[in-house]
Amino acid sequence: MAAPIIQVENLTKRYDSVVALRGVSFEVNEGEVFGLLGPNGAGKTSTVEILEGLRAPDSGRASVCGLDPQRSSRRLKEAIGATLQATALPDKIKVGEALAMFSSFYPKRRNLGDLLRRFGLEEKRNAFYGQLSGGQKQRLALALALVNEPQVLFLDEPTAGLDPQVRREIYDVIEELKFERKTILITTHYIEEAERLCDRVAIVDQGLVIAQGTPRELKQRAAGTTRIDVRLARPEPDGALANLEGVADARQMDGAWVLHSSRVPATIVALVKYLESAGNELSGLEISAPSLEDVFLELTGRKLRD
């Protein structure tokens, strides 16, 4: 089996008093879409920036396409493509000019007309960057990341701050790249993004990878349970719902109770009985299959967007 195209071992990074990475390790195979999923400040961007050669780690080892990002920075940059969390270009540069300029920096270049067509920017070729919408700017950022036919693509929060429709457009583009077997490392704090796009996911929290595997494998951690979101007319004391039949875990979140139950019918019957006896009422009830959010919740006790 071929060696992984990205190898990360025990990366640590500190910014003054803030510890960003505490020993991150993972591997990405060629042709794989790998996601780093975690809340803001978890260490995803620091990890990616170390792999892109933009930051030096304090300790640990990283390799991308067999290159050390610090020692072979130039060769690495020729081999990878990347979008930043917030890509910015001068307002007065035209779309076609930006693509032509960035393309000229690389020995290997992709046909710019094809890129413009592929990202739906053909009609915007002569538009100024400052005139583009958020979605068009992000599509241009993706096109710029592909001007050199990269072996590995790094996408740092590619849909952050975009409205749902534009987000879906970007997902379609990334799915096309996935179909072409491009190796992609994507960071996100959107569950939907990780579940829809990634072959494998590493869940990152407070500078550590706390779990990794395929979305299916990760969700199997919570597979024995089903999520029940309960909204009550009046608050209940801590621990009251945790003792209901079948409940493995009960937490209060955003004014609702989130229960994880291994025996849903028994739990619901017990819940209704308990509420009757306590003189409380049910104002909302939702039953859903476990998601990566539940895995994160189980591992950290917090929501992804806390």
Added chain:
Amino acid sequence: MSHTWTLTVNRMRLATRTPVFLFFSVGMPLALLLGVCGFVARGRPYLVPYVLSSVLALTVMGSFWGLSMQLVTYREMGILRRFRLAPIGPGALLASSILSNYFLTLPTVIAQFLLARWLFHMPQWGNLLSAFVMVTLGTITFASLGLIVASVTNTAQETQMINQALWFLFLFLSGATIPLPTFPGWLQRVALYVPATYLVAGLERAMVGQESIFHLGANILSLAGCAAVALIISHQLFRWDPGSKAPRRAKLWAASTILPFVLLGLWETHYGGLRKNARADYQYMGHQSAPNAPPNSTPH
């Protein structure tokens, strides 16, 4: 080199699309020439070379202002970060800043020469090679100083404050707006430590005295030395990221840019002929305006 050229062409293209650039780098210098020549040298063409040398110096000195603001703004907006992902280094970006600024300044300088000749009947072109060398070196030097300012400041506001302080120093102590010989002796000695003084004096010598470049050695060396030091330091202190702050040592490094001028100032104070030449050019203008002035003679 090809990356530097690509960046240079793109930056020139962007500048010409920016109204602020057109106003400050084209409109203002031309208006300055028309205003000052119209006010001081109208009907007295023999004064035009002297006035033109000051206007050229001001045009060239303006380089540091625009470049520092642009670089800091690009850093603040995260534009430099995008460039950092590409296989190009700070050298290409800095060199393209200098080159694009030079190629954009040159047409304005040529237009000023032509307007001085045709509109205000400048009697002679000066020593064009010397003027060209001084304009070239001056543009590179002041652009490099702009890059130094950008490397030690963290925000556009900070850059603006430092630029204003430097601009007033260059404007009023260099002899560009108030002739050096009219300063009291002690202030003339202070002016010998200001980089802009060597540019103004060199341009005066080229335009009024029609001196060849071989007689402008001190001016050329001082500007070239300053440009070299400033370029090396700005390369060392270059920052791509909006979040990265200038380290304390950066300010010390930046201060070392003035080292060539401290040494030159000391040398000029004791042995140099800058003040003597400036006085000669100034007096020559006075003689020319006197009724019994010697026709079309130069002081050297």
